[in-house]
Amino acid sequence: MCLMTxxxxxxxxxxxxSGPTNACWSCxxxxxxxxxxxxxxxxxxxxxxxxxxxxxxxxxxLDVARLxxxxxxxxxxxHPDLYGTANSREQEWSLEQxxxxxxxxxxxxxxxxxxxxxxxxxxxxLEEQSKAATEKARSTGEIKRQVVPPDxxxxxxxxxxxxxxxxxxxxxxxxxPALTEEIGEQKLSLEAKQDALxxxxxxYWKDWDNAAESDEASRIKVRDKMVxxxxxxxxxxxxxxxxxxxxxx
Amino acid sequence: MSSDRIVGIDLGTTNSLVAFMQGDTxxxxxxxxxxxxxxxxxxxxxxxxxVVGNSARKYLIETPERSVYSIKRLMGRGLEDIQEELRLxxxxxxxxxxxxxxxRIKLGRKTFTPPEISAFILRQLKRNAERFFxxxxxxxxITVPAYFNDAQxxxxxxxxxxxxxxxxxxxxxxxxxxxxxxxxxxxxxIVAVYDLGGGTFDVSILRLHDGxxxxxxxxxxxxxxxxxxxxxxxxxxxxxxRGDMGMDVSRNGEAVARIRKAVIETKIxxxxxxxxxxxxxxPEGKRYxxxxxxTQFEQLIQPIIDRTAGPCKQALKDAGLKPEQIDEVVLxxxxxxxxxxxxxxxxxxxxxxxxxxxxDEVVALGAAVQANIxxxxxxxxxxxxxxxxxxxxxxxxxxxxxxxxxxxxNSTIPASATQHYTTQVDGQVNVAIHVLQGERxxxxxxxxxxxxxxKGVPPMTAGMPRIEVKFLIDANGILHVSAREQxxxxxxxxxVQPSYGLTDDQVESMILDSFDYAEEDFRQRQVIEARNExxxxxxxxxxxRQSPAWGxxxxxxxxxxxxxxxxxxxxxxxxxxxxxxxxxxxxxxxxMRLAELMxxxxxxxxxxxxxxxxxxxxxxxxxxxxxxxxxxx
Numbered sequence: 102m103c104l105m106t107x108x109x110x111x112x113x114x115x116x117x118x119s120g121p122t123n124a125c126w127s128c129x130x131x132x133x134x135x136x137x138x139x140x141x142x143x144x145x146x147x148x149x150x151x152x153x154x155x156x157x158x159x160x161x162x163l164d165v166a167r168l169x170x171x172x173x174x175x176x177x178x179x180h181p182d183l184y185g186t187a188n189s190r191e192q193e194w195s196l197e198q199x200x201x202x203x204x205x206x207x208x209x210x211x212x213x214x215x216x217x218x219x220x221x222x223x224x225x226x227l228e229e230q231s232k233a234a235t236e237k238a239r240s241t242g243e244i245k246r247q248v249v250p251p252d253x254x255x256x257x258x259x260x261x262x263x264x265x266x267x268x269x270x271x272x273x274x275x276x277x278p279a280l281t282e283e284i285g286e287q288k289l290s291l292e293a294k295q296d297a298l299x300x301x302x303x304x305y306w307k308d309w310d311n312a313a314e315s316d317e318a319s320r321i322k323v324r325d326k327m328v329x330x331x332x333x334x335x336x337x338x339x340x341x342x343x344x345x346x347x348x349x350x
Numbered sequence: 351m352s353s354d355r356i357v358g359i360d361l362g363t364t365n366s367l368v369a370f371m372q373g374d375t376x377x378x379x380x381x382x383x384x385x386x387x388x389x390x391x392x393x394x395x396x397x398x399x400x401v402v403g404n405s406a407r408k409y410l411i412e413t414p415e416r417s418v419y420s421i422k423r424l425m426g427r428g429l430e431d432i433q434e435e436l437r438l439x440x441x442x443x444x445x446x447x448x449x450x451x452x453x454r455i456k457l458g459r460k461t462f463t464p465p466e467i468s469a470f471i472l473r474q475l476k477r478n479a480e481r482f483f484x485x486x487x488x489x490x491x492i493t494v495p496a497y498f499n500d501a502q503x504x505x506x507x508x509x510x511x512x513x514x515x516x517x518x519x520x521x522x523x524x525x526x527x528x529x530x531x532x533x534x535x536x537x538x539x540i541v542a543v544y545d546l547g548g549g550t551f552d553v554s555i556l557r558l559h560d561g562x563x564x565x566x567x568x569x570x571x572x573x574x575x576x577x578x579x580x581x582x583x584x585x586x587x588x589x590x591x592r593g594d595m596g597m598d599v600s601r602n603g604e605a606v607a608r609i610r611k612a613v614i615e616t617k618i619x620x621x622x623x624x625x626x627x628x629x630x631x632x633p634e635g636k637r638y639x640x641x642x643x644x645t646q647f648e649q650l651i652q653p654i655i656d657r658t659a660g661p662c663k664q665a666l667k668d669a670g671l672k673p674e675q676i677d678e679v680v681l682x683x684x685x686x687x688x689x690x691x692x693x694x695x696x697x698x699x700x701x702x703x704x705x706x707x708x709x710d711e712v713v714a715l716g717a718a719v720q721a722n723i724x725x726x727x728x729x730x731x732x733x734x735x736x737x738x739x740x741x742x743x744x745x746x747x748x749x750x751x752x753x754x755x756x757x758x759x760n761s762t763i764p765a766s767a768t769q770h771y772t773t774q775v776d777g778q779v780n781v782a783i784h785v786l787q788g789e790r791x792x793x794x795x796x797x798x799x800x801x802x803x804x805k806g807v808p809p810m811t812a813g814m815p816r817i818e819v820k821f822l823i824d825a826n827g828i829l830h831v832s833a834r835e836q837x838x839x840x841x842x843x844x845x846v847q848p849s850y851g852l853t854d855d856q857v858e859s860m861i862l863d864s865f866d867y868a869e870e871d872f873r874q875r876q877v878i879e880a881r882n883e884x885x886x887x888x889x890x891x892x893x894x895r896q897s898p899a900w901g902x903x904x905x906x907x908x909x910x911x912x913x914x915x916x917x918x919x920x921x922x923x924x925x926x927x928x929x930x931x932x933x934x935x936x937x938x939x940x941x942m943r944l945a946e947l948m949x950x951x952x953x954x955x956x957x958x959x960x961x962x963x964x965x966x967x968x969x970x971x972x973x974x975x976x977x978x979x980x981x982x983x
Contacts, residue, residue, distance in 0.1 A: 173560075173562060176562070176735060176737060177562075177735055180735055180737075180825075181764065181824070181825045182519075182720075182723050182724055182735060182736060182825070183735075185356075185518060185519075185723070185724030185725060185726065186724070186725060186726055196764050196822070196824060196825070197822075199764050199825075200763075200764035200765055200766040200822055200823075201766070203761070203762040203763070203764060203765050204765060204766055204767075206762075207761060207762065207765075
């Protein structure tokens, strides 16, 4: 679906195609994407991606303040609370439109979720780093596509040993403040790494957004760089989660 | 006013309330006893009639086996997750309860599911509102603890349906409270709502900006509240009685109910006094008496109120906020009157809590505000919009018994997620999906919501079908599932096996049953009213016999009256309204002349200088003779 964004009027996201979806079901006038600009009625949801829902180009370096403003503006027009006395069809549309709005906003406002989402739209399958995937792989005997970033290999090995030791100690009811402290420090340094990786990732956003119009080769180069950063960051995130689990146990 | 007036209802563990928006202000609608709070107590009286609220409270002590309180603790729960409740509360489960069946509670010889018992409370609130408006009330917003899971929400919605109310929205209690709090302020900032009620604890952190009430995070414990404090005190009393007096009254329902009543009074007193006196009458004319100081009380309840700290910390963490960033803390729920609780809140949030709201009423008032918004809004609510979140993550069981989370907790609702499934075996036509709710990694540690069977998948080679399943959490926090096989475009049939809860058919049949109850209610009330009327006329007749007027009647008249009196006495005890009514009317007719003669005598006595009182009109046969009554106003 083609789309035109009117930058001057926030929240006014208008489809510019002349297909049958162009007219408001209720008053027949020209309509915006989600509600009618004439009579204000909610429109049936269209199967669009999160960027399109907000009338945004598929770019990573987006104006989060504007996204937030549009989110509240659209909420005030689409939310099911406003359709409490409407007919069941409008209630249904309002529910679906608002769930799409919330899902899109949640994904786009978060830098990591936004990058992952866009890469998936571009056909990139990110490695499954989740614990669920680990367990799934374990139970099905499949090889899990999880690669330890080589520069982390040594640290991770060391940390896992310490975690195992602490787990054992906790099981025995023992307490080793020195070990706990050491793991706590490792956690802090992992978190710092996580932040650094995010900064590095956002550094590539502009490259990606510009590369979108340029040649295939440079696109692939930026894409692969971002995929690598995401995987490393997710890996560290999971490590931090494991550490937290042991520490809070 | 429009006929589809929407009321706001706080269906609480201990008390329930109904409120509505009067102009710009939400107000609570009182019951016919003039009280705003309807205790969430349901009992069967001696005529096997359902009694609710204040009038049901006496049955907790008189006939504990025919009454129930704190039913909210059992809403949407299965037998295996209420073992703790069964140990601490006098819930009597039906004897023939099958595993996996929805719980049924015994009241006398009858059994009811928790939604049916809640529906009795809702029906009472509905009646209160109808009497207040003098018009039918059929639509409501009902509040639920923010931390209620899908099954508990569904059970609450079922209760609404059974009571004859269309539940337009379930609103989270702390969020409702924030609506009442923010209604007239229109100010921006971060607000934490700390809601410690009779049986549930919630904490929500909201951002208020330009009329939008946006929940950032929520957490809680659906089994933590004033009830738990009561239970600690009850157990101490029982131990004392066993130790000091050598009596074990723990199995004596009446004694336990008396102790419960007394400890609640003590608990309440200790919020304003340094010491309180516990005094309970026990069987065999014994008495249990004890002084409790506030310090002792605070030591006893510390472990319970400490349990609220974890959820508060988690809510702050999930919101990404430090306590210093909270602008105001709002207290909700009766248990927040306890000074030690307030102290804990102050420690947690580094803020003296806002105590300007009535913690018992604020949730119902907020529900009324939300009802007003849903009805189209008014000047007071024009810019208000509530953005709430789902308290628990939604997940799917994947291979290895692991939970794959698809909608994370604190996601703004409505929220949705789409999953794709395929088949493992050639020609497979069914796919089973296990939906879970909770934060744990393993499926067995999460709450099982439902098992879905996708049926009628077109037979294909294994792995070929691409079944798209859409999970949608609506604005009530309730899950909806739809599925489509994408290669054939076929809508899959979904068979839902709710893990806990009533099927639609069960709810329908309960709605029908409830009509019977409503009719039964009405019929019984008629009989009772007629019986009272009979007593009045019989008493009046007795008075008439003593008066000089009696001598002025002919003997035939006296004979006829005596005959009809006997007839009325005979049918009076029966449950036949028509017969009682007829007997009253005929006796009434026959005593008409007696009443007139008494009246004449009274008037002439008055004229001769005696006062009315001296003339001893008494009550006279006034009730059945309204004209006569009017004369003496």
